[in-house]
Amino acid sequence: MSSSHPPIDPAQATDPIRATDNCRYCLMCRHVCPVGEVTKLESLSPHGWALTIASQRRGLIEWNTDSVGALYHCADCGLCRANCVTDQPLPNAIVAARNQVVESGLAPRPLYTLADALAHWGNPYAEQMPVQPTGAGEVALFVGDEAMYRWPAALEAATRLLEIIGIKPVLVGRGRNNGYLASSLGFAAVAHDLIAATIAEVAAVGARRLLVLAPADLYAFGDLAGERLQLKLPEGVVLEAVTDVLDNALQAGQLALRHAEQLAAWAYVDPTHSARIGRSGDAPRRLGAALGGEPLELFWRRERAHPSGATALRFSLPHMAYLLAQARLQDAQRQGAQIVVTEAPGDLAILSEVAPRLGMRVQGLYELLASQLV
Amino acid sequence: MYGSTFGHQMVQSELEEIVGANYVRADEVSRLVYSTDWSWMPQMWLDRGQPTPQPDFIVHPGSAEEIAEILRIANKYHIPVVPWGGGSGTQGGAAPVYGGIIVDTKRLNRILNIDEKSLTVTAQAGVIGTQLEWALNERGLTLPHYPASANCATVGGYLAPRGTGTISTKYGKAEDMVLSMQVVLPNGEIVRTPVVPQHAAGPDWFRLFLGAEGTFGIITEATLQVDYMPESRLLRAVLFSSLTDALEAGRLMMTRRLQPFVIRLYDPASTASVVHEILGYDFEGAYMVIGFDGDPDIAALQEQKAMEICVGLGARDLGRERGEKWWAHRYDFYYPPQTLKLPWMYGTTETVTTYDKIEALYWAQKRAIEETYRAQKIRYIGHFSHWFHWGAMLYSRFIIEQPPADAQEALALHNRVWNTAMTAVIDNGGMINEHHGIGLKLARFMRRQYGESWPFLLRIKETLDPNGIMNPGKTGF
Numbered sequence: 001m002s003s004s005h006p007p008i009d010p011a012q013a014t015d016p017i018r019a020t021d022n023c024r025y026c027l028m029c030r031h032v033c034p035v036g037e038v039t040k041l042e043s044l045s046p047h048g049w050a051l052t053i054a055s056q057r058r059g060l061i062e063w064n065t066d067s068v069g070a071l072y073h074c075a076d077c078g079l080c081r082a083n084c085v086t087d088q089p090l091p092n093a094i095v096a097a098r099n100q101v102v103e104s105g106l107a108p109r110p111l112y113t114l115a116d117a118l119a120h121w122g123n124p125y126a127e128q129m130p131v132q133p134t135g136a137g138e139v140a141l142f143v144g145d146e147a148m149y150r151w152p153a154a155l156e157a158a159t160r161l162l163e164i165i166g167i168k169p170v171l172v173g174r175g176r177n178n179g180y181l182a183s184s185l186g187f188a189a190v191a192h193d194l195i196a197a198t199i200a201e202v203a204a205v206g207a208r209r210l211l212v213l214a215p216a217d218l219y220a221f222g223d224l225a226g227e228r229l230q231l232k233l234p235e236g237v238v239l240e241a242v243t244d245v246l247d248n249a250l251q252a253g254q255l256a257l258r259h260a261e262q263l264a265a266w267a268y269v270d271p272t273h274s275a276r277i278g279r280s281g282d283a284p285r286r287l288g289a290a291l292g293g294e295p296l297e298l299f300w301r302r303e304r305a306h307p308s309g310a311t312a313l314r315f316s317l318p319h320m321a322y323l324l325a326q327a328r329l330q331d332a333q334r335q336g337a338q339i340v341v342t343e344a345p346g347d348l349a350i351l352s353e354v355a356p357r358l359g360m361r362v363q364g365l366y367e368l369l370a371s372q373l374v
Numbered sequence: 375m376y377g378s379t380f381g382h383q384m385v386q387s388e389l390e391e392i393v394g395a396n397y398v399r400a401d402e403v404s405r406l407v408y409s410t411d412w413s414w415m416p417q418m419w420l421d422r423g424q425p426t427p428q429p430d431f432i433v434h435p436g437s438a439e440e441i442a443e444i445l446r447i448a449n450k451y452h453i454p455v456v457p458w459g460g461g462s463g464t465q466g467g468a469a470p471v472y473g474g475i476i477v478d479t480k481r482l483n484r485i486l487n488i489d490e491k492s493l494t495v496t497a498q499a500g501v502i503g504t505q506l507e508w509a510l511n512e513r514g515l516t517l518p519h520y521p522a523s524a525n526c527a528t529v530g531g532y533l534a535p536r537g538t539g540t541i542s543t544k545y546g547k548a549e550d551m552v553l554s555m556q557v558v559l560p561n562g563e564i565v566r567t568p569v570v571p572q573h574a575a576g577p578d579w580f581r582l583f584l585g586a587e588g589t590f591g592i593i594t595e596a597t598l599q600v601d602y603m604p605e606s607r608l609l610r611a612v613l614f615s616s617l618t619d620a621l622e623a624g625r626l627m628m629t630r631r632l633q634p635f636v637i638r639l640y641d642p643a644s645t646a647s648v649v650h651e652i653l654g655y656d657f658e659g660a661y662m663v664i665g666f667d668g669d670p671d672i673a674a675l676q677e678q679k680a681m682e683i684c685v686g687l688g689a690r691d692l693g694r695e696r697g698e699k700w701w702a703h704r705y706d707f708y709y710p711p712q713t714l715k716l717p718w719m720y721g722t723t724e725t726v727t728t729y730d731k732i733e734a735l736y737w738a739q740k741r742a743i744e745e746t747y748r749a750q751k752i753r754y755i756g757h758f759s760h761w762f763h764w765g766a767m768l769y770s771r772f773i774i775e776q777p778p779a780d781a782q783e784a785l786a787l788h789n790r791v792w793n794t795a796m797t798a799v800i801d802n803g804g805m806i807n808e809h810h811g812i813g814l815k816l817a818r819f820m821r822r823q824y825g826e827s828w829p830f831l832l833r834i835k836e837t838l839d840p841n842g843i844m845n846p847g848k849t850g851f
């Protein structure tokens with residue numbers, strides 16, 4: 001019997017760039033692409049990037065300032081793939097093209113400086129080496145750089161909440177980026193070293209559970225590490241979101257919370273990368289609802305949740321990152337919210353930079369929960 | 375590239391004055407990406423490393439007034455203007471074959487009003503289908519135009535080529551949902567069609583813009599009829615050993631007004647290929663899915679009557695699960711690599727005609743294509759997916775897995791296959807298209823399709839667009 005579609009290119013398994021041959025003429029995820037949504041440009045949409053890369057391979061265009069600029073507009077948020085029936089790894093293909101651009105020395109200059117900082121200091125925010133873990137234990141909590149330098153209140157509150165339910169984790173990756181930033185910008189080797197260093201710490205402290213504060217970390221130590229860098233957590237280590245752990249405790253009656261008066265007309269923002277990891281988003285909503293009733297829902301939520309700009313765009317194209325943050329806040333505003341709540345330190349940081357301009361407030365979920373402990 | 379560098383700069387600054395510099399693009403990447411819509415011809419060309427005609431400018435207007443200004447400039451300098459919604463058209467309708475200005479409507483993305491009493495939605499033309507649907511679903515409503523391209527197509531793009539969606543058999547084509555529209559005419563005049571389509575206050579001129587594919591102006595806004603989300607959707611699959619009996623079953627369901635929302639009848643070749651691959655079923659014969667929706671009691675009764683017809687004509691009941699699975703996976707057929715993909719050559723030679731002719735047309739087209747291109751190992755598959763009280767639509771396709779490597783040769787062969795397919799259609803009393811439109815691909819068949827009425831259509835075009843700026847080369851104009 002003859003097949004009605006061409007066979008899958010077997011080379012795609014080893015060369016992710018080949019996924020662009022599938023995506024270059026497919027428009028089936030354009031409706032969820034956050035960058036396409038704010039720019040309205042076909043060239044800055046999933047198939048636009050795929051066609052650009054595929055055309056470069058065919059000699060129709062070269063990598064130059066314009067085309068590289070376009071390539072770096074993709075937020076690497078994974079919405080396209082999350083909404084793709086055939087799971088095409090387009091974000092990986094775009095990143096693979098960036099790897100080539102970086103290797104040819106054609107990426108924007110400031111990105112090389114940024115990569116040097118990541119390679120040396122492990123973070124782009126402070127000239128400070130990551131803090132080594134102290135002690136050992138079954139449960140580790142990945143801190144990262146955003147909770148260390150951008151939004152420390154989240155870490156303080158999360159550790160307090162965990163303590164209340166009897167978990168005292170060993171802190172790992174204190175001040176070290178989760179590897180996403182370098183990977184997304186096309187610096188695979190730097191990303192590899194960052195993730196490998198955290199994995200080594202997890203192994204060294206003997207943890208069986210690795211807790212993380214944000215979906216970005218779930219993605220970095222899960223799919224990103226495996227698919228882009230062929231790395232994985234030590235055998236038997238389970239990766240868990242702190243929100244899930246707290247939600248389980250809430251359901252089991254181990255966490256008692258008071259109603260938060262200040263939490264009126266609030267919307268929950270699913271943090272960046274939520275959609276690509278297939279997170280339902282029920283746990284943080286239930287936790288929030290325990291404080292202030294049901295949240296108002298953004299149009300771009302749950303499986304179609306747009307990123308808030310807490311992606312590599314913050315460094316490569318800050319203007320685009322702020323546009324995404326603004327779009328999230330305006331989405332919340334349209335639903336009647338004055339306050340947005342989320343848990344991810346990176347999202348909290350960028351949203352709170354933009355919120356005052358729109359007369360809105362941003363609240364960290366962990367901090368809110370910690371302030372309402374009975 | 376339009377004119378000299380000087381001329382190009384001049385036009386660019388005039389466009390920037392209208393929409394703002396951020397909304398005019400002329401960069402290499404954008405020009406490349408906007409050089410092809412979803413039609414096979416430019417896609418194949420690019421696939422083989424050959425450049426295609428590119429637009430000079432891509433403009434994103436934010437209002438009908440801005441479009442009017444753009445069209446005035448285009449008239450002044452005689453520059454082609456190509457409306458662009460989602461670029462998902464399969465006929466080359468949005469391909470900028472003569473360069474010029476692409477007017478991308480996606481900034482016109484506001485949903486202006488949802489009237490829950492009259493059950494209408496008023497939306498700007500650039501709203502993407504699925505996004506509109508999500509917004510309606512939040513109020514328990516749906517726009518019952520379900521094309522497989524809802525994720526990428528726009529409201530304007532639904533209407534301009536007269537699209538048809540999966541549940542059209544009950545709810546009609548996209549054009550049947552329109553109450554009224556705002557349109558910018560080629561000379562920059564902004565017109566609004568009457569508030570409702572059914573009236574007796576003069577001729578039905580609003581239909582001029584449905585099917586004109588941007589050659590008569592740019593649709594900027596539409597008020598569309600919506601429906602409540604159905605209370606129930608009953609799906610069921612049946613298998614016929616004879617296509618003739620299956621077609622008769624469909625005809626009886628329609629002429630007895632049982633109101634199925636879907637009748638999807640795969641010919642034996644599709645049953646053995648696509649149905650097998652996407653749904654995993656191994657059936658010999660013609661696989662048919664039927665669906666009834668709305669009030670559960672009424673839908674169940676309608677289904678029962680439909681099953682009596684099917685079984686009476688010798689169909690085997692395959693049960694509900696095999697219908698529901700099709701419904702759940704109905705769009706999977708359109709995701710790569712499951713969809714047709716280069717370097718293959720393919721085309722959807724779909725057509726529509728009355729019941730007395732539809733089967734003969736199917737066999738004539740199948741025979742003509744299979745016999746003429748035997749040497750190229752062509753394959754022909756088809757299904758009947760949109761049914762009317764008077765006839766049905768045949769969604770037929772040809773596929774050549776090893777077309778010539780040379781782009782020009784491949785294009786020439788592609789055009790020959792289309793000639794064969796469309797000759798079979800016209801000779802057997804069909805229309806050269808039912809829902810993808812004419813675009814560039816079928817433009818050359820319009821004169822034959824319309825015969826002595828064609829000069830009349832040409833005069834309308836000349837009156838509306840004397841400088842011929844609107845989407846030149848498309849729909850035969």
Ligand SMILES: Cc1cc2nc3c(=O)[nH]c(=O)nc-3n(C[C@H](O)[C@H](O)[C@H](O)COP(=O)(O)OP(=O)(O)OC[C@H]3O[C@@H](n4cnc5c(N)ncnc54)[C@H](O)[C@@H]3O)c2cc1C
Pocket residue numbers: 027411412456457458459460461462463464466467468479499520521522523526527528529530531532533534535536537538539540587588589591592593594708809810811813845848
């Ligand atoms: C995977 C896939 C599945 C498809 N399935 C279906 C289907 O089930 N049913 C169906 O009907 N079609 C289908 N199509 C074809 C196509 O999606 C439709 O024709 C769609 O409605 C086009 O919308 P668009 O916004 O992408 O229009 P475009 O491709 O941008 O434009 C189509 C034509 O309309 C003109 N146009 C666009 N916007 C306007 C406007 N505002 N005013 C005037 N002219 C305008 C353009 O110039 C062009 O000639 C499919 C296409 C793909 C790629």
Ligand code: SF4
Pocket residue numbers: 022023024026027028029030046047080081083084085086087088089090709710
């Ligand atoms: S990721 Fe999937 S839906 Fe998106 S362009 Fe690629 S194949 Fe299409």
Ligand code: SF4
Pocket residue numbers: 032033034035036045046049073074075076077078079080081090091
């Ligand atoms: S990763 Fe995000 S920004 Fe990039 S193409 Fe996919 S959806 Fe768009």
